[in-house]
Structures are given as structure tokens and as C-alpha cells.
Amino acid sequence: xxxxxxxxxxxxxxxxxxxxxxxxxxxxxxxxxxxxxxxxxxxxxxxxxxxxxxxxxxxxxxxxxxxxxxxxxxxxxxxxxxxxxxxxxxxxxxxxxxxxxxxxxxxxxxxxxxxxxxxxxxxxxxxxxxxxxxxxxxxxxxxxxxxxxxxxxxxxxxxxxxxxxxxxxxxxxxxxxxxxxxxxxxxxxxxxxxxxxxxxxxxxxxxxxxxxxxxxxxxxxxxxxxxxxxxxxxxxxxxxxxxxxxxxxxxxxxxxxxxxxxxxxxxxxxxxxxxxxxxxxxxxxxxxxxxxxx
Amino acid sequence: xxxxxxxxxxxxxxxxxxxxxxxxxxxxxxxxxxxxxxxxxxxxxxxxxxxxxxxxxxxxxxxxxxxxxxxxxxxxxxxxxxxxxxxxxxxxxxxxxxxxxxxxxxxxxxxxxxxxxxxxxxxxxxxxxxxxxxxxxxxxxxxxxxxxxxxxxxxxxxxxxxxxxxxxxxxxxxxxxxxxxxxxxxxxxxxxxxxxxxxxxxxxxxxxxxxxxxxxxxxxxxxxxxxxxxxxxxxxxxxxxxxxxxxxxxxxxxxxxxxxxxxxxxxxxxxxxxxxxxxxxxxxxxxxxxxxxxxxxxxxxxxxxxxxxxxxxxxxxxxxxxxxxxxxxxxxxxxxxxxxxxxxxxxxxxxxxxxxxxxxxxxxxxxxxxxxxxxxxxxxxxxxxxxxxxxxxxxxxxxxxxxxxxxxxxxxxxxxxxxxxxxxxxxxxxxxxxxxxxxxxxxxxxxxxxxxxxxxxxxxxxxxxxxxxxxxxxxxxxxxxxxxxxxxxxxxxxxxxxxxxxxxxxxxxxxxxxxxxxxxxxxx
Numbered sequence: 068x069x070x071x072x073x074x075x076x077x078x079x080x081x082x083x084x085x086x087x088x089x090x091x092x093x094x095x096x097x098x099x100x101x102x103x104x105x106x107x108x109x110x111x112x113x114x115x116x117x118x119x120x121x122x123x124x125x126x127x128x129x130x131x132x133x134x135x136x137x138x139x140x141x142x143x144x145x146x147x148x149x150x151x152x153x154x155x156x157x158x159x160x161x162x163x164x165x166x167x168x169x170x171x172x173x174x175x176x177x178x179x180x181x182x183x184x185x186x187x188x189x190x191x192x193x194x195x196x197x198x199x200x201x202x203x204x205x206x207x208x209x210x211x212x213x214x215x216x217x218x219x220x221x222x223x224x225x226x227x228x229x230x231x232x233x234x235x236x237x238x239x240x241x242x243x244x245x246x247x248x249x250x251x252x253x254x255x256x257x258x259x260x261x262x263x264x265x266x267x268x269x270x271x272x273x274x275x276x277x278x279x280x281x282x283x284x285x286x287x288x289x290x291x292x293x294x295x296x297x298x299x300x301x302x303x304x305x306x307x308x309x310x311x312x313x314x315x316x317x318x319x320x321x322x323x324x325x326x327x328x329x330x331x332x333x334x335x336x337x338x339x340x341x342x343x344x345x346x347x348x349x350x351x352x353x354x355x356x357x358x359x360x361x
Numbered sequence: 362x363x364x365x366x367x368x369x370x371x372x373x374x375x376x377x378x379x380x381x382x383x384x385x386x387x388x389x390x391x392x393x394x395x396x397x398x399x400x401x402x403x404x405x406x407x408x409x410x411x412x413x414x415x416x417x418x419x420x421x422x423x424x425x426x427x428x429x430x431x432x433x434x435x436x437x438x439x440x441x442x443x444x445x446x447x448x449x450x451x452x453x454x455x456x457x458x459x460x461x462x463x464x465x466x467x468x469x470x471x472x473x474x475x476x477x478x479x480x481x482x483x484x485x486x487x488x489x490x491x492x493x494x495x496x497x498x499x500x501x502x503x504x505x506x507x508x509x510x511x512x513x514x515x516x517x518x519x520x521x522x523x524x525x526x527x528x529x530x531x532x533x534x535x536x537x538x539x540x541x542x543x544x545x546x547x548x549x550x551x552x553x554x555x556x557x558x559x560x561x562x563x564x565x566x567x568x569x570x571x572x573x574x575x576x577x578x579x580x581x582x583x584x585x586x587x588x589x590x591x592x593x594x595x596x597x598x599x600x601x602x603x604x605x606x607x608x609x610x611x612x613x614x615x616x617x618x619x620x621x622x623x624x625x626x627x628x629x630x631x632x633x634x635x636x637x638x639x640x641x642x643x644x645x646x647x648x649x650x651x652x653x654x655x656x657x658x659x660x661x662x663x664x665x666x667x668x669x670x671x672x673x674x675x676x677x678x679x680x681x682x683x684x685x686x687x688x689x690x691x692x693x694x695x696x697x698x699x700x701x702x703x704x705x706x707x708x709x710x711x712x713x714x715x716x717x718x719x720x721x722x723x724x725x726x727x728x729x730x731x732x733x734x735x736x737x738x739x740x741x742x743x744x745x746x747x748x749x750x751x752x753x754x755x756x757x758x759x760x761x762x763x764x765x766x767x768x769x770x771x772x773x774x775x776x777x778x779x780x781x782x783x784x785x786x787x788x789x790x791x792x793x794x795x796x797x798x799x800x801x802x803x804x805x806x807x808x809x810x811x812x813x814x815x816x817x818x819x820x821x822x823x824x825x826x827x828x829x830x831x832x833x834x835x836x837x838x839x840x841x842x843x844x845x846x847x848x849x850x851x852x853x854x855x856x857x858x859x860x861x862x863x864x865x866x867x868x869x870x871x872x873x874x875x876x877x878x879x880x881x882x883x884x885x
Contacts, residue, residue, distance in 0.1 A: 084634040131395050132395070174391045213390060
């Protein structure tokens with residue numbers, strides 16, 4: 068019997084009870100399909116004998132993943148494909164903390180996919196697995212995930228990512244960004260990593276926001292304000308914080324700033340970002356200064 | 362009531378209001394339907410947070426203990442008066458806990474001695490075993506490590522045996538080699554049904570428990586600091602053998618297994634159907650390493666206990682030792698005098714008034730008991746994420762620490778009242794009432810603002826150096842004035858008894874100093 072078969076046989080009663088208890092309206096066939104196409108290959112490809120905790124963590128991943136769309140009902144989802152393909156690289160870290168690592172991978176994938184789409188999320192997972200060997204323990208993998216999330220366009224993770232990068236080896240930084248250091252100066256946030264030349268003039272970088280009817284966040288044309296040294300945009304009903312740099316631009320709900328934003332004066336410049344709004348547009352034009360000649 | 366055994370509660374498990382606008386929380390990336398993940402490396406997770414995660418894992422996945430008898434409130438709670446006795450039910454507004462799980466966990470953190478009492482099948486051994494697993498031992502090691510009390514248990518069963526070869530060849534006792542039992546070196550020690558151990562073996566156990574070493578054939582084994590868990594079915598210390606008093610006295614905290622709430626029968630069914638035991642599924646994230654256990658204990662000891670709260674605890678503790686009929690010399694007017702003399706307490710027929718807290722006990726509090734109160738109050742505050750002990754921490758922890766320490770005088774007038782009669786059995790409730798009443802008295806006397814004896818002690822603590830005779834005379838007069846006020850007050854209570862002795866102490870110290878001043882003046 069394979070490693071997976073042995074483990075599944077030993078834990079059959081426990082897994083059946085878990086499915087009966089937590090499976091809800093999940094189709095048994097869907098769960099069996101997940102076990103067959105995802106769990107079994109991962110466990111069979113394990114270097115050595117996988118611990119029961121790995122099986123349990125994978126099973127839990129399937130129970131929730133099948134309901135949330137992370138895992139496919141009949142066919143493997145993009146996440147599953149990436150996980151199976153990258154499991155050997157991730158296995159040492161999964162073995163250290165199975166539940167934590169698998170939950171982090173699944174949630175991270177979902178959050179990146181929600182913000183940037185499934186292809187970017189799959190690329191995030193691939194990149195994470197590609198550099199997993201450089202991580203001594205699960206916490207380091209999660210740190211790497213933050214940095215890769217930022218690189219994938221989650222601009223709100225900039226400060227957290229820079230904090231993590233400060234602790235990375237130059238070789239890892241170079242492998243991730245093509246340059247051994249990252250300039251944390253907010254004024255140079257739109258420059259490519261490693262660029263050291265003078266800044267050019269302010270130029271359009273991205274457009275964010277939009278009308279609620281077309282999937283945007285604003286009911287009315289927003290105004291840019293600065294609250295607590297942070298750049299926010301408000302339409303009077305909702306207030307969102309603008310995060311933007313060379314990797315992306317995002318508006319993130321900022322309920323904490325809503326009250327203050329209603330009384331603050333219009334001001335669209337903060338920490339190297341310029342938010343340009345117009346009375347007849349629900350969009351926010353983000354401007355910034357790249358390195359000269361970029 | 363769905364469950365996922367491997368899931369550890371997400372930090373912060375005891376959230377508190379944070380100041381300033383929120384920054385991006387890196388946990389946001391890993392938050393989602395699969396269960397939230399704390400992205401900090403294990404060593405970066407504060408130990409109090411990790412212990413709270415361990416607590417929630419145990420209550421959510423391991424021990425069915427749907428009770429919140431350690432109640433905390435941060436806003437006026439909804440209360441209800443139920444039943445014929447109008448029992449007050451409070452719905453706590455702040456995070457509250459089950460004593461049955463939390464106190465053994467705190468015991469792991471402070472490495473003291475915890476007695477789990479309750480009928481068979483209440484999970485006493487299970488929770489003790491879980492704590493061993495949380496300390497990093499495997500289920501197999503814990504199985505080997507548990508000492509099961511039984512009437513034939515010998516000292517050799519408990520401690521180990523001399524190796525036969527060395528026993529034959531040894532020419533001196535030093536040469537005898539002992540095969541020490543493995544459990545002696547463990548950081549978690551479990552003695553199951555300790556009241557079934559024969560008296561002689563109990564004495565050997567006492568040495569290990571109290572002095573942290575074992576001795577056989579003149580050989581000594583030094584045990585590492587450990588958290589102890591003892592179980593007993595009978596609260597009264599019965600069982601096959603009477604537990605020797607010294608052993609009982611070493612127990613720091615007593616936790617009672619509460620009944621099984623039949624509304625949670627379904628969870629039992631789940632356990633049966635899964636065929637798995639929680640001991641097999643302890644998440645690695647909540648397992649503590651040896652250095653972490655050491656650090657946890659150090660952090661707890663560093664928790665600050667504010668002076669006003671300490672004063673309140675002093676006032677409470679002072680209520681119990683004083684026993685006026687015990688002697689004609691004030692220093693000997695204590696319950697300890699009666700006990701040491703071997704005179705039955707009942708001989709004195711002093712029932713005291715219902716308001717006299719001291720009349721409700723047959724003993725006072727030992728230094729060991731008071732030390733334990735301080736340690737566990739700090740541990741509870743630390744567990745709740747505070748670096749300073751609060752009033753509620755003390756109020757909640759005292760009943761469990763003093764459960765076996767305060768021996769109830771069941772004939773006291775206090776228990777005659779119908780509404781107080783249940784406290785003869787409900788020791789936790791009774792001790793809480795004792796503390797509440799002591800606090801009421803403390804507030805009535807305004808001791809936070811007006812504490813002349815405390816001030817006199819503080820003045821003395823500033824030192825005698827350079828004090829002239831006139832000042833000393835003034836202070837002596839002040840001490841005598843205070844004693845005169847006590848004299849005029851009539852009845853002596855426990856807290857006044859300690860005040861009187863403190864005043865006498867100060868008087869003697871100042872008197873000696875004055876004598877020295879005079880002698881020095883005469884010689885110069």
C-alpha cells in the first residue's frame with residue numbers, strides 16, 4: 068500500500084466522522100474527488116512517511132476549500148493544481164506546522180485572487196513555492212508570502228513587506244526583485260527596484276475607484292483628503308485609503324478615517340502619491356514620480 | 362456545534378482597544394474561510410497569547426467544559442435571580458473562563474502543584490495528560506509518566522530501584538547505582554488518585570514534591586522544576602489512605618471538575634463517532650518548549666502588583682489567624698496555638714458573630730498559601746494580557762488557591778442564616794464572599810486613604826539613620842496613641858490583631874533605637 072493509502076486506512080473512522088460532522092451539504096463524491104486528485108498525490112510524493120497531522124490538515128483544507136471554491140467540485144481548481152505541483156517544495160514546511168501552513172496558503176491564494184485575479188494568485192503560490200527552500204521555518208514562509216503579495220500588487224502591504232525585506236538575505240531580495248536592495252523612501256515608491264537615478268516629473272500611474280453601478284466603491288465623485296498623514300478618498304458615504312506604488316494601486320476601506328475625512332480640506336498629495344479627482348468622475352487618477360527616463 | 366480539532370484560535374484571543382488608525386495587518390493576507398493564521402513566527406507570538414490559544418483549543422476541542430465560573434466584567438452585566446433561593450446569574454461582559462481548564466493551565470505556567478478533584482469519568486486525568494502534551498511530551502511519554510496511586514504502591518515503584526548488579530558488587534552505599542523512574546525528570550508530573558497511595562510512599566512523594574529531589578540508598582536525584590497534577594475522587598482527602606497533612610499542604614491550587622451539562626451530549630456522540638482522542642491531535646503551534654516554559658514563569662513573576670491592591674489582600678488575609686480565646690498573651694492568640702496544642706477547636710465554644718470573618722475558619726493562612734495567592738493572581742493577570750494584577754484577578758483566583766487552605770468552621774454563626782447554609786459545601790462561593798466582605802470592611806474603614814499603621818510602617822522603612830531622640834519620642838507616642846484607640850474600640854478583629862502586633866514591633870524597634878541613642882549620648 069502507498070503512504071497515502073496506509074494513512075487513509077488508519078484514519079478512516081476519524082475522517083468519516085469529520086465529514087459527517089463538518090461536511091454539511093457537501094457531496095461525498097466531491098470530497099472523494101479531492102482526496103483522489105489532490106491529497107493522495109501529495110502524500111504519495113512525500114519524502115518519508117507523512118504525519119497524520121498532514122492528512123488531517125489536507126482533509127480540513129478540502130472540507131472548507133470545496134465550499135468556498137478554492138477547490139473544484141469535479142475538476143481540480145487552480146489552487147489545487149499549484150499545490151500538488153509545488154507540494155514537494157513546500158513539504159518540509161508543511162510538515163513543521165501542517166494546519167498553519169496549509170491554511171495560510173489557501174487563505175493567501177483566495178485573498179490575492181480576490182484582489183488581483185486567479186492567475187496572479189496562482190503565480191503568487193508558484194513564486195512562494197519556488198523560494199520555499201530558503202525558508203527555515205513556517206514563519207519565514209509567511210513573511211515571504213507577504214513580500215510576494217506586495218509584489219503581486221497588494222500595495223497596502225508595502226510597509227509590512229519592507230519590514231520583512233529588511234531581514235532578508237540580499238540574494239533572496241535579488242532573486243525576488245532583480246536588485247539586492249529595495250529603496251524604502253516613500254517619494255521613490257513608483258521607481259523600479261534597484262533604480263537609483265533622479266526622479267522624473269509626476270506622471271499618471273494608475274486609475275482606481277469607480278461608480279458602484281459598474282463595480283466601483285463610490286456613489287458620488289470622490290474627493291481626496293489627508294487624514295492622520297494618510298491619503299484617503301471619500302464620497303461622503305464611504306472612505307477608502309489609497310495605497311499605490313510601483314507594484315500596484317488599491318483603495319482599501321478606511322472606516323477609521325471616515326469622520327475626519329468629512330471635515331478635512333481637499334488635499335490629494337501625501338508620501339509621494341498624488342490622487343487627482345474630478346467633479347464629474349467617480350474615478351481617482353493616481354500620479355507619481357518614476358525614475359527619470361522610465 | 363461543528364469542530365475542527367487542529368484549529369487554533371486566531372490571535373489576538375483577548376483583543377483590546379488599540380490606539381491610532383490601523384495599519385495594514387499582515388494577518389489580513391492569511392485571514393479567510395480556512396481559519397485564520399497568525400503570521401508571526403512561533404517565537405514572536407507572545408507567550409500569554411500562546412497560552413490563551415492553548416486554553417481555547419482545550420475548551421473548544423478537547424475538554425467539554427462549557428462553564429464560565431471565572432467571571433470578568435468590563436461593563437454593567439445583565440443579571441438574573443433564579444430559583445427558590447434567588448441565585449444570582451451574571452452574564453459576564455468581558456472574556457471569562459472555565460476554572461477547570463484555566464487553572465491547570467496556569468499551573469503549567471507557574472509550575473506549582475494542582476489538585477484536580479471530582480467523581481470518576483470527569484476528565485481529570487485527561488486534562489492533566491493534555492497539559493503534559495502541551496509541555497512537549499508525546500502521548501506515549503505521558504502514559505509512561507503518570508503515576509497511578511494504588512494501595513500496594515511502594516517507594517521503589519515511585520522512585521526507582523537499585524541496579525541488581527551494583528547492589529551485589531557495591532562495597533559502600535555510594536557505589537549502588539539507582540535506576541531512577543523516568544517521570545522524576547519530567548517537567549509535568551502526574552499523580553493519579555494520590556489518595557490511594559500508602560502513607561509511607563506518600564512521604565517519599567512529599568520529598569519529591571516539596572523539595573524537588575528523590576533519595577534512595579543515599580543516592581539523590583535532583584528533579585527539574587515541574588508542574589504537578591494530582592487527582593482525587595474525594596475532595597475530603599479520603600480514598601484508600603488518609604493523605605498526610607504535609608502533602609495536602611503542598612498543594613497550591615484545587616480545581617473541582619464540574620458536572621456534565623447534558624445539553625452537550627451531542628459532543629460526546631461526536632467523540633464516540635470519531636474514535637479519536639484529543640490527546641492525539643494537539644496542534645504543534647500550542648506546544649511549549651522547555652525554554653518557553655521557563656520564560657513564561659519569569660514573565661509571570663515580573664507582573665506588577667500595585668500597592669493598594671496588596672494592602673487589600675493583606676487586610677483580607679489578616680482576618681483569619683486571630684483567635685482571642687487561644688491564649689492570654691497576644692502573640693499566642695492564634696488558631697495555630699490551638700492546633701499545635703492539640704486542643705479540639707470545639708472546646709472553646711466561640712462561635713463569633715456572623716459578621717466576624719475570622720470566626721468562619723479553623724485556621725489562618727500560611728506563608729505558603731499567601732505566596733501561592735500572589736503567584737496565581739499574577740498568572741491570571743498575565744494570562745489576560747495585563748502586566749499588572751487587577752482587583753478582579755485577585756477576587757477570581759483566591760477561592761481556588763485557598764480552597765484547601767482555609768478550613769471552614771461549620772458551626773460558625775454565619776452559616777446559621779438560611780442564605781449562607783449552602784456555603785458549607787460551596788467553598789469557592791464561600792471564599793469569594795469572605796473576600797467581598799473583607800473588601801467592604803476595608804472600604805468602610807477607608808483604609809485606602811486612612812491607614813495609620815501602614816503609614817507608621819512606611820515611615821519606619823525610611824530608616825532610623827540620623828533620627829534624633831525627640832523625633833523618636835514623638836513616634837513612640839504616636840504608636841501608643843494608636844494602640845489606645847484600638848483599646849477604646851472594644852472587640853478585636855483579625856486585622857486589628859495584626860495591627861497591634863505591628864505597632865508593638867515598631868514600638869520595640871524605636872525603643873531599642875532610643876536606648877542606643879541614649880547610650881551613645883552617655884558615652885560621648
